[in-house]
Amino acid sequence: MAVTGKIFIDGEAGTTGLGISARLDGRPEILRMSLPPERRKDAGAKRALLEAVDIVILCLPDDAARETVALAASLGDKAPRILDASTAHRVADGWTYGFPELSPAQPEAIRTARLVSNPGCYATGAIALLRPLVDAGLLSADHPVAINAVSGYSGGGKAMIADYERGAAPAFEAYALGLEHKHLAEIQRYGGLERRPIFAPSVGNFAQGMLVSAPIFLDDLPGRPKGADLQAALAAHYAASRFVRVMPAEASGKIEPQSLNGTNDLELRVFFNETRRHAVLVAKLDNLGKGASGAALQNLDLMLARSA
Known part of the structure; x- marks a missing residue:
């Protein structure tokens, strides 16, 4: 099989880098190149x-990602295209946001971009729920939005993973209660929100999987829509999507976070009570899949369609 592209995963030993590598197994058309461990901090070797x-x-901390981007930029016409899985460039000028389902035009924007930022895991779920409703006029851009979420501990870095795996972490923990979580900027921008949302994440004692939810007072929305109207708007937006599905809400009123683990799928649901005029929007995804390495591979395939 002919090679369609040569790639370098900078930070291949981290959680996201390992996930991308695993997803590329069995893809001989994508040639993976790397540096030996003893040369990973050699700027000359990386430049070559x-x-x-x-x-x-880029599967690096933010500062290290910025350093690699600067090094690549110094190459001029020889610079590679960049897909950044860090937080460093998600709302930076000149970067294309790597959520292909954002709009009908987004896949082509990713396909032709030189610089693509991979979305955050929480942001993927929140934007997937909110942006179609804003675009449809069912949710005002200045609506006061509150978002809750729970993730498996695999998204918390090496120290958190080690704590959970040795039984030293709590069964459940809310965090980022200073209300400055690093995903907020991209949620606001790409969710189409003029008003900064409140975001309250948490972590549970399970390795991977994620739920992102937003409670809604239906009578506070423009035109006072029904819960079924919100579901219909989401279904229309994602009708042609390969990876995003709008599902009926479970009759039990319960939902667990782990059934999509190992996939690049994202499921959206609208739970609602018309008598009370309340609704809860819920996104389910694998924080390491559609929330990280799965999304990166989806973006990589789009980018290589242009490189081939």
Whole structure:
């Protein structure tokens, strides 16, 4: 099989890098290039490798990602295209947001972009729920939005993973209660929100999986829609999507976070009570799949369609 693209995963030993590598197993058309461990901090060696690849995927802390982007930019016409899985460039000028389902035009924007930012896991669920409703006029851009979420501990970094795996972490923990979570900027921008939402994340004692939810007072929305109207708007937006599905709400009124683990799927539901005129929007995804490495591979495939 002919090679369609040469890539370098900068930060391949981290959780997202390992996830991308695993998803690329069995994809011989994508040639993975790397540096030996003893040369990973050698700027000259990295520069030469960046010149040799079509796309570099950054799975690095934010500052390190910015350093690699600056190094690539110094190569001029020899610079590779960049897919950044860090938080560093998600709302930066000149970067294309890597959520293909954002709008009908987004896949082509990703396909032709030189710089693509992979979305955050929480942001993926929140934006998937909110943006179609804003675009449809069912949710005002200045509506006061509150978002709750729970994730598996695998998204918390090496220290958190180690604490959970050795039994030293709590069964459940709310965090980021200073209300400055790093995903807020992209949720507001790409969710189409003029008003900064309140975001309250938490982590549970399970390795991976995620639920993102937003409670809604239906009578506070423009035109006082029914819960079924919100579901219909989501269904219309994602009708042609391969990975995003709008599902009926469970009759039990319960939902668990782990059934999509290992996939790049995202499921959206609208739970509602018309008597009370209340609704809860819920997104389910694998925080390591559609929330990280799965989304990166989806974006990579779009980008390589142009590179091939």
